[in-house]
Every structure is written in structure tokens, then in C-alpha cells.
Amino acid sequence: MSTQVIIVLILTIIITIISTLAYSVRIVGVRTGRIAVSFAVFNIFALVSRTANSVQAPLLAKTIESTIKAGNPQSLLSTFRWILFSTTIATIIGSALMPTFIKVFEKVVESFSINRSIPKLLMHAFSKSGIEQFKSSVTKPRKENFAHFKSFKMMPKKIILLNTIAFSISTVGVLASLYAGCLNPELRTTCSTLSAVINGSATILMVIFIDPFISILTDDVINGECSQLQFDRCIIFIVGGLIVGTILAQFLLIPAAQVISFIAKSI
Template structure:
């Protein structure tokens, strides 16, 4: 495995873990009563994810170009499978880290409310007391939380299913467009710009069905119309859907690439 692919996999793991941990923000917002501040503090981690994503794309594209030059395009499918596999592993890691991250983010929000400064928050995070607080926040996932997966009552099955499908499309979108470029080297620029064909469907599902429901449920908890336990149960199922979505992405990779390849040819 080349250095380029190792870099891509490392960046993929970082992006996937942060994407999974993003679902902790609403829980922290409910606990602290500061949803906006929780989102603002989490934006530090989101910035890391965006930076990793901006590096990942060019590195992977360079690998594809080199493979096309040497006539070894077939190996790219194997590489894409590995990337998707590590996405699944990283999503599972992110799910296991959620209890710890919730505590860390909760303390970060409280610290920010006192200092009202991101730079001071970052300095505190790397200070001796900040490191001690992080150590004390390390928490193993509770068996009770995992047991919530058996409780199917009052779970929005359609919303979770749509979220799973949307996440699988998001996961495979850019990779399928790059693989389509491998199948059609002469149209690889067109193919690389057609990833919205796949991710656009996911965006519609998220904007119309998933995000509004989770936002409404968040407000219901704050207004006392829903318990925090019910909300956490919903988030647990959503995160489980993310894991399943990354596995489903393996099945969608080739069909999605063929769809993009077809569209690129008829444009």
C-alpha cells in the first residue's frame, strides 16, 4: 500500500470519526441548555474535518492519475473498498467515543461560557488542568445504552432508514465519481464533477426528513415534551444507521459509478 493511500486512509478515519461525533452536539446542547454554543465549540472539530477533506481529495486524485498513466486502473477498486472499510471502522470508533466526547464537549462549553474566547479555550485544553479534565472524562460505553437498541418503541423507523440511505450516498458519492473517472479516463474531469448526482439525493433526504425531525425532537426535550432518554435512544439508532450506511456504501460503489459514467457520456 503506497504512502498516498495510507495518508488518504488516515484522513478518512479522522473525517468519519468527527462526522459521527457530530451527533453528540445536540445531547450536549440539551444538557447544558446552550445548543448554539455547543455547535460553535464543535465547529473547531468540524474545521479539522474540512481541512482533512480538502487534503484527502487531491491526494486520492493524484493516485488515480498515476494509476491511469501506468495502466493499473483495476487496482483502484481494491483501494476504494479499503477506504470504505476504514470508514466503517472509523464510524464504529466514533460511536464508541461518544460517551467520552459528550463529557469533553460539555466541559468545553462550560469553559467557553466563562472565558467567552475560543483561543483561551484551546489554551486551556492543552494545559495541565485541561489534560486532567480530559482524563477524567474518559468513559466506556454503558451496556444500558447498547441495550436501547432492543427498544423499538417510539423510534422513527422511517427517519432512521432514510438517514441510513442518505449517509450511504454521502459516503460513496465522491468515491463513485472518482471511480467513474477510472472507468472513463478521457471523461474523468466530468465524472469528478458529477458526485452531486449521488450526494444530491442524500442532501434532499437529510434536509426534508432527517434534520427537521431531529431538530423538532431536540425542541421537544427542551420544552419537556420528550425525555432525554428517548432522545438519546433516537441518536443511538441514528448512529447505528451510520454504521450500516457505510457498509451499504460498499454495495453502491459500482452501481453509482456506472450511473455517473453514463451521465458523463451523454452530457
């Protein structure tokens, strides 16, 4: 495994953990009542997670060029499978870290509301008291959280399904376009360009359907029309859908590459 691939795997794990933890920011917003501050941070996380996949292409460029010269595009499949597998593992890790992150971020939001300064917040985070607060916030996932999956009947199935599909598309988009370019070296520039279209469609799904629904649900909690427990359950199911989405991406890799290759030839 080349250095470039190892770097991609590490970045993929870090980025995916961040994007998974981003969903817990909404829970913090509801619990602390600091909706605007929490959502502002969520938007930063979401922007990073939804655009970071584009980093994979330049880092994998050398590996792809070597594969094309060798005339063996099938050898690239195992590399892409490992990248997708790392996404699944990172999503699971991110979901396991959510209880700890929620406690830490609650204190961050409260501290920011007092200091109203990012530099002061960072100084406090690395101070002795800040480190002690972080240690006291470390929390293991509770068994009760897994029990929430028994109440699937009351969950918004369409939203969870759309979020799962959108995440699987955004996860596989860049890799599928790169693989399509290996299958059709003469059209690899066109294929790589189509990755932006694919990721854009996934982002549109999230912006039109997922984000507004969670925002409305947040307002319902604030207005007392929805319980905190139901809101937490919805977020848990959405995060569970992310894990399923990364697994689904494994099955979409080759079909998506074939579709991209067909579109590239048809343009």
C-alpha cells in the same frame, strides 16, 4: 500501498470520527441547556464532515493517473474498498468515544459560557487542570447503551433510514465518480465533476429531513414533550445507522460508478 493512499486513509479515519462525534454535541446541548452554543459547534463539525470527502480526489489523483496509464482500472477497486472499510472502522471508533466526548464537551460548554473566549478556552484545555479534567472524563461505553437497540419500534424509522442512505451516498460519492473516470478515461473530468452533484443530493437529504427532525426533537425535550432518554436513544440509532451506511457504501460503489458513467456519456 502508495503514500497518497495512506494519507487518504488517515484523513478519512480522522474526519469520520469527527463527523460521528458531532451527533453527541446535540446531546450535550440538551443536557447543559446551552443549545445555541452546542449547535454552533455542531454546525462546524457537520460542515467539515460533509465537505471533507472532496479531499480524497486530489490526494488520489496520482494513483488514478497511474492506473489509467496501466489500463487496469480494476486494480483501483481494492484501494477504494480499503478507504470505505476505514470509514466503517472510524465510525465504530467515533461511536465508542461518544460517552467520553459528551463528558468532555459538557465541561467545554460550561467553561466557554464563563470565559466567553476561545483563546482562554484553549489555554485552559492545555493547562494542568484541563488535562486532569480530560482524564477524569474518559468513559467506557456502557452495556445499557446497546440495550437501547431493543426499543427500535419506538424510533423514527424513516428518519434513521434516510440518514443511513444519505450517509452512504456521501461516503461513496467521490470514490464512485473517480472509479467511473477510470472506467471512462476520456470522460474522467465529467465524472469527477458529478461527485459534487451526488454529495450535494446527500447534503440536501440531511438538511431537509434529518437536521430539522433532530432540531424539533430537541425542542420537544426542552419543552418536556419528549424525555431525555428517548432523545439519547434516537441519537444512538442515528449513529448506528451511520455504521450501516458505511457498509452499504461498499455495495453501492460499483453500481454508483456505473450510473455516473452512464450520466457522463448521456450529457
